[in-house]
Amino acid sequence: MLAVERRLKVLERVAEDQAIEVSTLARDFQVSEMTIRRDLRRLERDGFVRRTYGGATTHLVRTFEVGALARTLHHAREKRLIAKRAAELTVGVRAMFLGIGTTVENFARLLPVREDLMVITPSLAVASLLGTRNVRVIIAGGLVRQDELTCVGASAVEAVRRYNTDTAVIGAAGLSARRGVTELDDRDADVIRGGLERTERIIVIADGSKFGAVAMSTVVPIEQVSTVVTDSSADTEEIERIERAGIKIVVARPETSVPRPAENGETRLTDIRTPA
Amino acid sequence: MLAVERRLKVLERVAEDQAIEVSTLARDFQVSEMTIRRDLRRLERDGFVRRTYGGATTHLVRTFEVGALARTLHHAREKRLIAKRAAELTVGVRAMFLGIGTTVENFARLLPVREDLMVITPSLAVASLLGTRNVRVIIAGGLVRQDELTCVGASAVEAVRRYNTDTAVIGAAGLSARRGVTELDDRDADVIRGGLERTERIIVIADGSKFGAVAMSTVVPIEQVSTVVTDSSADTEEIERIERAGIKIVVARPETSVPRPAENGETRLTDIRTPA
DNA sequence: TGCAGAGTTTGAACACAATCGAACACCACT
DNA sequence: AGTGGTGTTCGATTGTGTTCAAACTCTGCA
Numbered sequence: 001m002l003a004v005e006r007r008l009k010v011l012e013r014v015a016e017d018q019a020i021e022v023s024t025l026a027r028d029f030q031v032s033e034m035t036i037r038r039d040l041r042r043l044e045r046d047g048f049v050r051r052t053y054g055g056a057t058t059h060l061v062r063t064f065e066v067g068a069l070a071r072t073l074h075h076a077r078e079k080r081l082i083a084k085r086a087a088e089l090t091v092g093v094r095a096m097f098l099g100i101g102t103t104v105e106n107f108a109r110l111l112p113v114r115e116d117l118m119v120i121t122p123s124l125a126v127a128s129l130l131g132t133r134n135v136r137v138i139i140a141g142g143l144v145r146q147d148e149l150t151c152v153g154a155s156a157v158e159a160v161r162r163y164n165t166d167t168a169v170i171g172a173a174g175l176s177a178r179r180g181v182t183e184l185d186d187r188d189a190d191v192i193r194g195g196l197e198r199t200e201r202i203i204v205i206a207d208g209s210k211f212g213a214v215a216m217s218t219v220v221p222i223e224q225v226s227t228v229v230t231d232s233s234a235d236t237e238e239i240e241r242i243e244r245a246g247i248k249i250v251v252a253r254p255e256t257s258v259p260r261p262a263e264n265g266e267t268r269l270t271d272i273r274t275p276a
Numbered sequence: 277m278l279a280v281e282r283r284l285k286v287l288e289r290v291a292e293d294q295a296i297e298v299s300t301l302a303r304d305f306q307v308s309e310m311t312i313r314r315d316l317r318r319l320e321r322d323g324f325v326r327r328t329y330g331g332a333t334t335h336l337v338r339t340f341e342v343g344a345l346a347r348t349l350h351h352a353r354e355k356r357l358i359a360k361r362a363a364e365l366t367v368g369v370r371a372m373f374l375g376i377g378t379t380v381e382n383f384a385r386l387l388p389v390r391e392d393l394m395v396i397t398p399s400l401a402v403a404s405l406l407g408t409r410n411v412r413v414i415i416a417g418g419l420v421r422q423d424e425l426t427c428v429g430a431s432a433v434e435a436v437r438r439y440n441t442d443t444a445v446i447g448a449a450g451l452s453a454r455r456g457v458t459e460l461d462d463r464d465a466d467v468i469r470g471g472l473e474r475t476e477r478i479i480v481i482a483d484g485s486k487f488g489a490v491a492m493s494t495v496v497p498i499e500q501v502s503t504v505v506t507d508s509s510a511d512t513e514e515i516e517r518i519e520r521a522g523i524k525i526v527v528a529r530p531e532t533s534v535p536r537p538a539e540n541g542e543t544r545l546t547d548i549r550t551p552a
Numbered sequence: 553t554g555c556a557g558a559g560t561t562t563g564a565a566c567a568c569a570a571t572c573g574a575a576c577a578c579c580a581c582t
Numbered sequence: 583a584g585t586g587g588t589g590t591t592c593g594a595t596t597g598t599g600t601t602c603a604a605a606c607t608c609t610g611c612a
Contacts, residue, residue: 003587019281022571032589037572052280053596054571124404124415131400131420139400139427141417141435144407151415159417159431279597298561308599313562329606330561 006031007039014049014058021055046080047109047129078207078231078252079103083110085252086205086229090167094118097160097195098126099170100150100188103205105129107169120163122151122191138163140191152187160195168199172206174213177241180222182215189217201226208233222247282307283315290325290334297331354483354507354528359383361528362481362505366443370394373436373471374402375446376426376464379481381405383445396439398427398467414439416467428463436471444475448482450489453517456498458491465493477502484509498523 006029013028014020022040026033040056043049049056083106090096090111098104098121108129121127122140130137142156151159170192174182181204183189196202202225211234227248230239239249282305289304290296298316302309316332319325325332359382366372366387374380374397384395384405397403398416406413418432427435446468450458457480459465472478478501487510503524506515515525 019278021278033571034573034590035588038587041573052278055278055280057278057280124400124407127420128400128404128425131422131425134422136422137420139415139417139420141415141427141431144403144413144415146407146410149404149407151417155417155435309561310563310600311598314597317563 010039014056019057079106081252082229083107087111093166095165097165097168099192101171103171124149156191157194161197165199167201168196169203173215175206175210176212176214179214181219183217183219184215186217189219192219204228211235211238286315290332295333355379355382357528358481358505359386363387369442371441373441373444375468377447379447400425432467433470437473441475443477444472445479449491451482451486452488455490457495459493459495460491462493465495468495479503481505487511487514
């Protein structure tokens, strides 16, 4: 069995059983416990599981990821890089609007938890990820779109428009200088547009494959975007076109300059962590 | 079992029974009493239980800051039975309000999918369960309560009050003839009360342990409840008291007609697992 | 009520077991 | 040669069981 395949299955097991032992996994997958520990450490780093003494637990809402797990783990490093880089841009932010999609979910998963942060989002996945991590979340409400589990419709738009936010972090199905930020579903686009109405700064996070792509519904023209965070696979010409429109583009690169930014914050999760 | 897992379950037991002996816990969890004492000491240090001579007690109000993990596994079979029985009572329903809690989540999981069904709920878990199963769901919206992932606050109450439903299916932390349906968190209670405002019929689903229990916030007096679905562990006297108030009580029993589907010994695992 | 004595419960201390991560070596593949 | 994955060893950490003296509860008796 491939290593990636095993990790995926490990994650499935953890999500399924809520809590599982290292020894059990090692036996079931016929590998050493050390290997399982390494797998779990990785999954913890990516925000999927919580490590505990002797095993791991999860806070994932089971029903989401199961099918989407493979997709989520794919290109995990790039996604993590983008998410981390974007998180650095939002350090002081108090009120934040978060959009939808797996990229934003990754961002939510890797966002350092802060007491003073308030998030508003139409995504059930983002809301549950942050909710279980003790971030104060407001969910839009309204009709739940079936495949993506996002809130859509008039009341959702109404809800997100009520809040003033410092920063909005959104994903995109397409991102181009000509057509701006585009989404596939127009109802999602409506809600996101509503969320951007009263925000000071718009950060778009999108992997390279979205550059130059145009989806059906325009969310905002490119000029309104403040910063785009992407990875090195993004098309250079499109990057230039967007930059010419006055938008700042941040390309997340695998920790080149800094040798190791001090891993001393290693939090042990042997204790029962309870939401205050 | 993981040590963390055991501690959570110990806490759950203390919360459920109000008071419990060290010796009982040691026997049930197959560990030495010293280990239980250490667990309890830890839980006391964190403010979850109060240590007494020979055991521990707790205050009902505090109990529910425990993670969802602890409760999901407990009484899994009973909850499944109840859910199935309750689903039978809602066959013709077009518009339904669903409450919160693991019992209701089970109900949502086992509810046969119908095209013409519309559900409104303040629970993120229920919404995602049904959303992925192609049921049309409206989620309340508002502040997300951290531990349970439920929508609370004024806008959530506002949202659920807008809809007219045929039937409401709710769980309960406590259910008694004197105090009616009670919940632990008053903000949850507010939202549920709102959801019951414009419904024609209230079905309460609650396993036996809830009978006679009284939690802090009353959701509705018992007279307004139409039907209660529970299992055979429910206290007979309390059942009678509730029935005397004119409420119909349905006791879900493990498939009576079938003699016994062969105990192949393998069945133990499925009991521990959460229902898929 | 007060009190002695039996039985139970407790926590400290110790020993042992399980689990941990770091470090190193090996392998497969590029 | 380099990269990523794996298993093994080993010292440190964490969890568990046992023993034992002290503390506590309960009961019966005055």
